[in-house]
Amino acid sequence: MSKAKTTPKDGIRIVCQNRKAFHDYEILETFEAGMVLLGTEVKSLRQGRANLKDSYAKIRHDEAYLYGFHISAYTHASYDNHEPERVRKLLLHKYEIERLWRKTQEKGFALIPLKIYFNKGRAKVELGLARGKRMYDKRESLKRKEETREMERLRKRSRDS
Numbered sequence: 001m002s003k004a005k006t007t008p009k010d011g012i013r014i015v016c017q018n019r020k021a022f023h024d025y026e027i028l029e030t031f032e033a034g035m036v037l038l039g040t041e042v043k044s045l046r047q048g049r050a051n052l053k054d055s056y057a058k059i060r061h062d063e064a065y066l067y068g069f070h071i072s073a074y075t076h077a078s079y080d081n082h083e084p085e086r087v088r089k090l091l092l093h094k095y096e097i098e099r100l101w102r103k104t105q106e107k108g109f110a111l112i113p114l115k116i117y118f119n120k121g122r123a124k125v126e127l128g129l130a131r132g133k134r135m136y137d138k139r140e141s142l143k144r145k146e147e148t149r150e151m152e153r154l155r156k157r158s159r160d161s
Contacts, residue, residue: 025130034091040074057111064090
């Protein structure tokens with residue numbers, strides 16, 4: 001069973017990341033939010049059994065919710081296990097919720113969860129205020145990444161010889 005990765009310097013333990021979000025979206029701002037979770041969900045998260053693929057956040061009735069976030073059922077629970085893809089409430093300040101709601105009403109903006117982690121024992125989600133990339137933007141960012149990778153490769157070769 002795979003455990004979540006720990007970074008000892010700041011006490012943050014990353015459970016899962018949404019790497020595809022950086023490919024599909026241009027992240028403009030990030031926000032940290034708490035989550036309302038059940039006991040079996042927390043235990044399953046500590047085992048690293050979560051998936052952020054195809055998940056998103058929305059603001060409804062002055063509250064933020066996380067949709068499509070999959071937390072696998074806890075293996076040692078009996079009858080009181082949670083539903084894997086239930087809608088989870090996010091804990092944000094009221095002014096943050098109002099600001100995010102105004103931003104997401106603009107065309108092309110979305111709230112995308114970037115990573116789930118434990119900070120001082122509490123489960124947190126990092127939300128990104130994002131604008132969708134077009135196909136040519138994706139190709140351009142891949143090209144830029146390949147160029148930097150090639151430059152690093154050449155720099156390393158010149159250092160070694």
